[in-house]
Amino acid sequence: MTKKTSLEDHLVWQLRMSRLSEREESIGSYMIGNLDEHGYLGISLEEVCQATGATAEEAEQVLKQIQFFDPVGVAARDLRECLLVQLQNLGLEGSLAARIVADHLIQLENKRYDRMARELGVSVEEIVQASHVIASLEPRPARGFEEEEIRTIIPDxxxxxxxxxxxxxxxxxxxxxxxxxxxxxxxxxxxxxxxxxxxxxxxxxxxxxxxxxxxxxxxxxxxxxxxxxxxxxxxxxxxxxxxxxxxxxxxxxxxxxxxxxxxxxxxxxxxxxxxxxxxxxxxxxFQSGLKSGNGEDVASESVKDKIRSIISTEDPKRPYSDQYIAGLLSQESIDIARRTVAKYREAMGILPSSKRRQPYSRK
Structure with missing residues (x-):
């Protein structure tokens, strides 16, 4: 049984897999943490800049990248932008559907097809066809993540x-x-x-x-x-x-x-x-990696497995510190900092050495 992935977890995972700089990842994390229940960005870019120290150009660039994550259109600032991003992702940037969304959204909502046809210089049939394309888009990017549920895993x-x-x-x-x-x-x-x-x-x-x-x-x-x-x-x-x-x-x-x-x-x-x-x-x-001494990258999950194995063999009365574990891994040509060992250990739900230590028994 498993819980359905939350939208935030889904987006953060993609953010970490996108080869962004540490600064860009920090800006992106702040944006993802400020999405509303429908998947729209709930704050202005000015607020993002004030909170993260980003420039307007940096914030806009990171936002555009997130908007093309799955679900496409997430982190849009309004419905118009949400739909335009999805059309661009479909290769329909500049299409009749995009022109309708950009300048005639209210008329579309009111089904003023004749008026749109006159203003855009196309036939009513073309307007109707474009409206079908727009209707196939998702106005609420967070829809598929709204309910947390327990489900049985069946392999796909x-x-x-x-x-x-x-x-x-x-x-x-x-x-x-x-x-x-x-x-x-x-x-x-x-x-x-x-x-x-x-x-x-x-x-x-x-x-x-x-x-x-x-x-x-x-x-x-x-x-x-x-x-x-x-x-x-x-x-x-x-x-x-x-x-x-x-x-x-x-x-x-x-x-x-x-x-x-x-x-x-x-x-x-x-x-x-x-x-x-x-x-x-x-x-x-999909794994991030660490450099090994022989020049090859080692997957983070592989390193976690090694850490788990090392801790499982320690003396419970004298458990290994994160620094000592980093030293053991360096002997296997894995270049890893103490703080990274701590991060991986915490991600696996393993306590620090001070809390793993068992007292000596008195006879």
């Missing part, structure tokens, strides 16, 4: 070793088997003046159903490609376990499969994989 993907090679399988059990009724397709194609309105209505519904089916198929194909790419990078994990995880960020997978980082993030959100090493959230495999 399975990785198995077959004839010496790892093969990715999608778990389609929870995916509905959808198809467009042949009867409605025939009715949508019928001719005749009396049936014209009904035919147009059916054609619209058939198009919407077809789009939904293709979207589900595309989403599954994206999940398959992302999972394949993850385990191309993390093959050693499948063979040897957690200590052999490699540092990997969203950009690595995005570049490998030719997709945007937000697409990769969206594809892995709340998705689980069953592997020869157990059940894991796909996000688990």
């Amino acid at each position: 993907v399975v990785v198995e070793k077959i004839s010496g090679e790892y093969v990715v399988f999608l778990n389609d059990e929870g995916i509905p088997r959808l198809r467009v009724s042949s009867l409605y397709r025939r009715l949508a194609g019928q001719q005749g003046e009396e049936e014209e309105r009904a035919r147009q209505y059916l054609q619209e519904k058939v198009r919407a159903a077809t789009w939904l089916i293709k979207s589900i198929q595309q989403r599954q194909q994206t999940l398959y490609r992302v999972t394949q790419s993850i385990f191309k990078f993390q093959r050693d994990f499948l063979d040897l376990g957690v200590r052999h995880l490699k540092p990997m960020v969203l950009k690595d997978v995005a570049e490998d499969i030719g997709m945007h980082e937000s697409t990769v993030s969206r594809a892995t959100a709340n998705k689980y994989v069953h592997s020869p090493q157990g059940l894991f959230e796909l996000k688990y495999f």
Whole structure:
């Protein structure tokens, strides 16, 4: 059983995976901490600058990056900006839909199609088509994160070793088997003046159903490609376990499969994989790294596993300090500061040495 990831956790994870500077990450964290319940930025950029010491240019740059995280449009300052960011992400910047959102949003809400058509110099049909595109956007980016719930984990993907090679399988059990009724397709194609309105209505519904089916198929194909790419990078994990995880960020997978980082993030959100090493959230495999003495990067989760192992073997009457653990890791060519050991230890819920120490027994 697991709790659904909160929007803040989801965004902070992406922030840490975005290769921003420490200063930019601090600015971004402050913004994420000030989103309202719908996913909009609840404070002005002036307030962000005052609180973080950022310049207006720095704050704007970090905000733009966050707005293209998953869910796209999050941290927008108003509905217009939220929708425009989503259209830009779809490659529709400058489109008729974008022009409507930018300058005619109130008219759209009131369905003043004729007036918009005249002012924009297009047909009413084009306005209607653009309005369908806008209607498919998400005006409340936080919608998918609003309810915290306990749920049973069912893997979305399975990785198995077959004839010496790892093969990715999608778990389609929870995916509905959808198809467009042949009867409605025939009715949508019928001719005749009396049936014209009904035919147009059916054609619209058939198009919407077809789009939904293709979207589900595309989403599954994206999940398959992302999972394949993850385990191309993390093959050693499948063979040897957690200590052999490699540092990997969203950009690595995005570049490998030719997709945007937000697409990769969206594809892995709340998705689980069953592997020869157990059940894991796909996000688990995106790891920051530390430099080792031999010049290779070591994944943070691998270092955590080593720290956990070291502490498990200590004398409970003389537990190891964070500084001593850092020294032991340096003997394994892992360059790590004491404060980083402390951060990893706390993340694993392990107490400091002063609180792990057990008193000597008196005989």
